[in-house]
Amino acid sequence: MIGFDEACRRLAALATPLGVEFVPLDRAAGRILAAPVIARRSAPAVEVSAMDGYAVRDADLAAGPVRLRLVGEAFAGSAPRLAPLGAGDCVRIFTGAPMPAGADRVVIQEVTRREGEAVLLVERPSPAWHVRAAGSDFALGETLLDASVRLSPQALVAAAAADIGAVQAYRRPRLALISTGDELVAPGQAADAPGTIPESVSFGVAALADAWGGEVVSRRRLGDDLPGLARAAGEALDEADVVVVTGGASVGERDFSKAMFQSHRLRLAFEKVAIKPGKPVWLGRAGKRIVLGLPGNPSAAMVTARLFLAPLLAGLGGRRPEEALAWRTMPLLAPLDACGDRECFHRGRGAADGVKPLGNQDSSAQKELAMADLLIRRRAGARLLPAGGLVEVLSF
Ligand SMILES: Nc1nc2c(c(=O)[nH]1)N[C@H]1C(S)=C(S)[C@@H](COP(=O)(O)OP(=O)(O)OC[C@H]3O[C@@H](n4cnc5c(N)ncnc54)[C@H](O)[C@@H]3O)O[C@H]1N2
Ligand code: MOO
Numbered sequence: 457m458i459g460f461d462e463a464c465r466r467l468a469a470l471a472t473p474l475g476v477e478f479v480p481l482d483r484a485a486g487r488i489l490a491a492p493v494i495a496r497r498s499a500p501a502v503e504v505s506a507m508d509g510y511a512v513r514d515a516d517l518a519a520g521p522v523r524l525r526l527v528g529e530a531f532a533g534s535a536p537r538l539a540p541l542g543a544g545d546c547v548r549i550f551t552g553a554p555m556p557a558g559a560d561r562v563v564i565q566e567v568t569r570r571e572g573e574a575v576l577l578v579e580r581p582s583p584a585w586h587v588r589a590a591g592s593d594f595a596l597g598e599t600l601l602d603a604s605v606r607l608s609p610q611a612l613v614a615a616a617a618a619d620i621g622a623v624q625a626y627r628r629p630r631l632a633l634i635s636t637g638d639e640l641v642a643p644g645q646a647a648d649a650p651g652t653i654p655e656s657v658s659f660g661v662a663a664l665a666d667a668w669g670g671e672v673v674s675r676r677r678l679g680d681d682l683p684g685l686a687r688a689a690g691e692a693l694d695e696a697d698v699v700v701v702t703g704g705a706s707v708g709e710r711d712f713s714k715a716m717f718q719s720h721r722l723r724l725a726f727e728k729v730a731i732k733p734g735k736p737v738w739l740g741r742a743g744k745r746i747v748l749g750l751p752g753n754p755s756a757a758m759v760t761a762r763l764f765l766a767p768l769l770a771g772l773g774g775r776r777p778e779e780a781l782a783w784r785t786m787p788l789l790a791p792l793d794a795c796g797d798r799e800c801f802h803r804g805r806g807a808a809d810g811v812k813p814l815g816n817q818d819s820s821a822q823k824e825l826a827m828a829d830l831l832i833r834r835r836a837g838a839r840l841l842p843a844g845g846l847v848e849v850l851s852f
Contacts, residue, residue, distance in 0.1 A: 471771025626774025703752030
């Protein structure tokens, strides 16, 4: 059995980018840039007003009580007025409008009074210029977003401002999910059917995949029948980059998750990792596709999805797999048991002053799983740790 770090190394070797595509900006939220976003224009393109008011010459303001002659108006989008302002002239101007030639600043309308075609300054204007220089936000040719950046809502604004309609982004990994188990039925169907349980794991795995940049293209719930599973494996491999199988990972007589890929040339990268929960997790390749087997126990499935599926999707989608495993240190708010010879990933709940391990650490837990927002990593053989001890944690 290999350790967690070795499993991560083997996974990273498979988790390389799938490819690059052009994505229109209105569908690019959350995508990872494969090329930098370079400005196709300067912003602002010309010197513009930052306020609604009047564009004036400083020389006219210096001359004491001020009464100016209105000679024009400028709106956002107006052509710049090229004839220079004469002595005593001003131009009505609005936020974003091009400054007229010869004007030095904008006085806001709140300190003025209009009398027909005359504008009187009734208060001393603030020393602010209220003018934005051409290129003061960014200049033509400037790199606004580097490659590998994830397009956050804020970054999308910068990309659009760069005047590009589509970005070059890494392809999102397509996922096929297969839940195996004779006992599984759709949620809502179990209460009246003795011997069945609601299939719960795929809902968590699908949501986690989405959060890590994957696109779930199919979901199947299948009984433990090897020929049927092998057929479904073939279909899933045809339609997705990654096939995730849950359940049937262990050594039971009807545990077929690896066997169902045998006729599809499954080559294992690892099977069994010395971690708790999640020991039966396995990873392999079938042709060009990647197959990840998660244990069926719900807490074990979600822990292994977080520890292996998240980095896999990160890597396939253009990020470094390690970015999905950003461990940090936090104090424990309650004691934690000694860890046996498998590295432990306890489920915990974060608070402002530390992390509290949840009471039920069983790999089948579902109720307390709902409370977990951190994983606490403890190395194999670690001793009992009292409250206040520092632990490594990962967002869950
Ligand atoms: N003799 C041994 N037995 C077991 C070992 C072992 O090493 N030797 N490993 C144990 C460990 S650790 C785990 S974890 C489990 C995982 O086993 P499987 O992946 O084969 O999971 P199943 O047997 O299919 O199911 C386990 C459990 O989880 C329920 N389940 C399965 N899928 C779902 C789902 N999609 N939604 C909700 N619940 C699900 C299933 O009904 C079982 O109760 O094996 C140990 N055994
Ligand atoms: O890995 Mo299993 O999840 O220990 O029960």
